[in-house]
Amino acid sequence: MIKLAVGIDIGGTNTAIGLVDRSGKVFYQTSIPSQTRENVEDYVFDLYGEIEKAKKTIDAEFELIGIGIGAPNANYYTGTIEEAPNLRWKGIIHFTKLFEKYYDVPIFITNDANAAAIGEMVYGGAKGMKNFVVITLGTGLGSGIVVNGKLLYGHDGFAGELGHIIVDANGRKCNCGRNGCLETYVSATGVVRTVFETLAYSNEPSELRGIPFTEMTSKRVAEATKENDPIALETIKKTARMLGEAIADITAITSPEAVFLFGGLTKSGRVLFDQVQYYKEKNMLSIFSNKTKLLSSQLGDDSAILGSSGLVWSEIGG
Amino acid sequence: MIKLAVGIDIGGTNTAIGLVDRSGKVFYQTSIPSQTRENVEDYVFDLYGEIEKAKKTIDAEFELIGIGIGAPNANYYTGTIEEAPNLRWKGIIHFTKLFEKYYDVPIFITNDANAAAIGEMVYGGAKGMKNFVVITLGTGLGSGIVVNGKLLYGHDGFAGELGHIIVDANGRKCNCGRNGCLETYVSATGVVRTVFETLAYSNEPSELRGIPFTEMTSKRVAEATKENDPIALETIKKTARMLGEAIADITAITSPEAVFLFGGLTKSGRVLFDQVQYYKEKNMLSIFSNKTKLLSSQLGDDSAILGSSGLVWSEIGG
Numbered sequence A, B: 001m002i003k004l005a006v007g008i009d010i011g012g013t014n015t016a017i018g019l020v021d022r023s024g025k026v027f028y029q030t031s032i033p034s035q036t037r038e039n040v041e042d043y044v045f046d047l048y049g050e051i052e053k054a055k056k057t058i059d060a061e062f063e064l065i066g067i068g069i070g071a072p073n074a075n076y077y078t079g080t081i082e083e084a085p086n087l088r089w090k091g092i093i094h095f096t097k098l099f100e101k102y103y104d105v106p107i108f109i110t111n112d113a114n115a116a117a118i119g120e121m122v123y124g125g126a127k128g129m130k131n132f133v134v135i136t137l138g139t140g141l142g143s144g145i146v147v148n149g150k151l152l153y154g155h156d157g158f159a160g161e162l163g164h165i166i167v168d169a170n171g172r173k174c175n176c177g178r179n180g181c182l183e184t185y186v187s188a189t190g191v192v193r194t195v196f197e198t199l200a201y202s203n204e205p206s207e208l209r210g211i212p213f214t215e216m217t218s219k220r221v222a223e224a225t226k227e228n229d230p231i232a233l234e235t236i237k238k239t240a241r242m243l244g245e246a247i248a249d250i251t252a253i254t255s256p257e258a259v260f261l262f263g264g265l266t267k268s269g270r271v272l273f274d275q276v277q278y279y280k281e282k283n284m285l286s287i288f289s290n291k292t293k294l295l296s297s298q299l300g301d302d303s304a305i306l307g308s309s310g311l312v313w314s315e316i317g318g
Helices: A039-059 A096-100 A111-121 A188-201 A218-226 A230-254 A264-268 A270-282 A300-316 B040-057 B097-100 B112-122 B187-202 B216-225 B228-252 B264-269 B270-282 B300-316
Strands: A003-010 A013-020 A028-032 A061-070 A080-083 A106-108 A132-137 A141-147 A258-262 A291-297 B001-011 B013-020 B027-032 B062-070 B080-082 B107-110 B132-137 B141-145 B258-262 B293-298
Touching: A003 A111, A003 A300, A013 A039, A013 A061, A013 A300, A013 B228, A028 A039, A028 B001, A039 A096, A039 B264, A061 A096, A061 A300, A080 A096, A096 A106, A096 B107, A106 A111, A111 A141, A111 A258, A111 A300, A132 A230, A132 A300, A132 B141, A188 A218, A188 A230, A188 A264, A218 A230, A218 A270, A218 B187, A230 A258, A230 A270, A258 A270, A264 A270, A264 B293, A270 A291, A291 B264, A300 B187, B001 B040, B001 B112, B001 B132, B001 B300, B013 B040, B013 B062, B013 B300, B027 B040, B027 B300, B040 B097, B062 B097, B062 B112, B080 B097, B097 B107, B107 B112, B107 B300, B112 B132, B112 B258, B132 B264, B141 B228, B187 B228, B187 B264, B216 B228, B216 B264, B216 B270, B228 B270, B228 B293, B258 B264, B258 B270, B264 B270, B270 B293
Parallel strands: A003 A061, A061 A106, A132 A258, A258 A291, B001 B062, B062 B107, B132 B258, B258 B293
Antiparallel strands: A003 A013, A013 A028, A132 A141, B001 B013, B013 B027, B132 B141
């Protein structure tokens, strides 16, 4: 009999649902919009419906061994989603409890960046590693830090907010209400902000000068680097420098075997990756020189499902 | 029969040696100069002599259950002291192995800031805490980070170098060869540097204007704050601001229950402590607001012996 874990990844727009075995083979996956239901209870009922539908499609004998959920502002300790700015349900939601109505299997929740780290450990490039960091580069910057083979949750379950270390106290406004957080520079939105700062500072020609702020994306910047657009190249260089410095700092604090880069922004090609590697070593304390590997996530397109389902395997083995 | 652990704290100038029971009661302590012996083997022989002397003075039946050593650049995993800049023995020294010649009990080594964290956990204010940080403020800035009840050593044993996160890439020269490390600002030497920067910038009168760089100490600055010397107050404020910002950052990363301040600089009175508390909260990401306690170390004058002997109890219980 095959053992399968359910993985649910709750994003601001869509929720991915899948069934995955211990090796990372995805047996089924689907996706529903996250925010059509006013009551979170109705949303959980929809998820239950999707899981039941999924179970019927699987053409083999299987046992459902647990449910893993990745969600913004999720707390592993308490099973809650707390004041998630990108979800419509406000306050503190006892999310795993809502699921217990439907399933009598272990249910785990963690935030999306932690889920990415767990997915990397269970199925990906961090198999067998005991100390590593995953940095997720999307709209914002998230991180999952693994210490002694376990996610670093800290006292209250919210550790790993590398995106909110302050890199410039007089720097850019952050959605968190403060100034100069790392994610205001190193993220897809950070790249867009840096493009406009660079366009303002430089007087070099650039195809990016024709694009308004509302239409600029990190993907367009990445494409422009392929044509050696000087503004695009300078933007990627600045982004990479700040990320490289942050990786040197997190290495001084946690000494990981590897740092994995994950998410949309990492798909902008070698130019970002190579520059991050350069600035990481340029800023590294000498005892850590050339010790910490910089790697790309190996989770691929199913990463959301893999991260959340991986949580089940990392908790109950199998 | 009383169980006792040996604690050895190796500093650049002196080495403290003591025998301590599980409760933190110091049964004997002494100190020898650290750097009189050209060969490290002779130095270890001297330490052996001191321990044997100590054993004879104890007027009770006891069992020696282990030896704990705190030393600069010590590596817990390998039992080595590696390229310690303040010690005369260069290269990689297999320090615990040298001790095994004399004693058939478990021998552990860790760096001095980690030892301070362990001492706090075993005997001090962190008893029962599973996630906390100790920041040692002396000539430099060290840190010991405890995660899930265990020291965070990282992949190679050297994690916890909070003093070497870079707070200003164009900032002060650091002994590590880089620029702008936290400890160039937040440490006894950092305070002295800040005094002179403040004297240069300001034109306010100050008793500190009469003291040359070579004679300035953080203690004199602390004393001047008691007379409301404006330069001294501004210096402490700047130092506290940078430490408060760093504590907000380390909280975002590791979410500790408490941050303990330890070492000479913390003896400069409430003014530093209160300002650190202020800037910590001013810079804190909202989900961590007023969650992480700022505390003073409770180890007192025997801290060096307590930290190193505590390592034994934390490893083998008792």
